[in-house]
Amino acid sequence: MLLRESSPFFTYPRILGHELAVEVIELGPTDEDHDLKIGDRCCVQPYLNCGQCGACLRGRDNCCIKMQVFGVPCDGGMREIVNVALKKLITAKHTNDELALVEMLSIGAHAVRRAEVVSSDTVLVIGVGPIGLGVALSALETGARVIAADISQWRLDFANKSLGIEHCINAKENIQEQLYTITADDLPIVVFG
Numbered sequence: 172m173l174l175r176e177s178s179p180f181f182t183y184p185r186i187l188g189h190e191l192a193v194e195v196i197e198l199g200p201t202d203e204d205h206d207l208k209i210g211d212r213c214c215v216q217p218y219l220n221c222g223q224c225g226a227c228l229r230g231r232d233n234c235c236i237k238m239q240v241f242g243v244p245c246d247g248g249m250r251e252i253v254n255v256a257l258k259k260l261i262t263a264k265h266t267n268d269e270l271a272l273v274e275m276l277s278i279g280a281h282a283v284r285r286a287e288v289v290s291s292d293t294v295l296v297i298g299v300g301p302i303g304l305g306v307a308l309s310a311l312e313t314g315a316r317v318i319a320a321d322i323s324q325w326r327l328d329f330a331n332k333s334l335g336i337e338h339c340i341n342a343k344e345n346i347q348e349q350l351y352t353i354t355a356d357d358l359p360i361v362v363f364g
């Protein structure tokens with residue numbers, strides 16, 4: 172009951188799972204152009220849009236008035252077989268573990284692209300859970316200086332030692348002082364939180 176009350180998007184019972192690696196086992200009849208083959212491995216774009224509303228027709232399918240997310244208001248991917256529209260499948264020659272990370276990492280890539288981060292920027296990422304790490308990694312790709320902040324020392328250690336994010340600061344300490352020190356009083360120009 173507590174879970175039911177914790178999110179307005181959920182009803183139960185529900186099959187979870189929206190970060191998916193899948194293998195094509197069957198292709199239904201379609202007149203869409205595609206080059207998918209049985210056995211292809213794919214990641215899945217888990218946002219299901221109607222294709223007919225004003226937002227969809229303008230190419231803004233992320234704003235679809237009937238938007239559904241796999242595994243949130245409808246059943247998701249934690250099962251042996253799922254039926255997925257062709258246009259939601261993206262083939263790639265990677266391992267299942269890698270493919271399952273694509274959705275999470277793409278959120279960070281999209282955020283960094285929208286923020287127009289460039290190599291001369293100093294970027295602060297507040298919170299280095301999976302999404303924050305995706306943001307930080309994409310920001311690093313631009314050549315920017317990246318500072319990761321969190322209140323979990325374990326997460327900061329992981330970001331620093333495993334992912335090579337040089338500046339990891341514990342937000343339980345004086346965060347402003349730490350930022351002044353790292354940036355020589357310049358402070359971050361882009362903040363993700």
Ligand SMILES: [Zn+2]
Nearest residue numbers: 221224227235
């Ligand atoms: Zn729509």
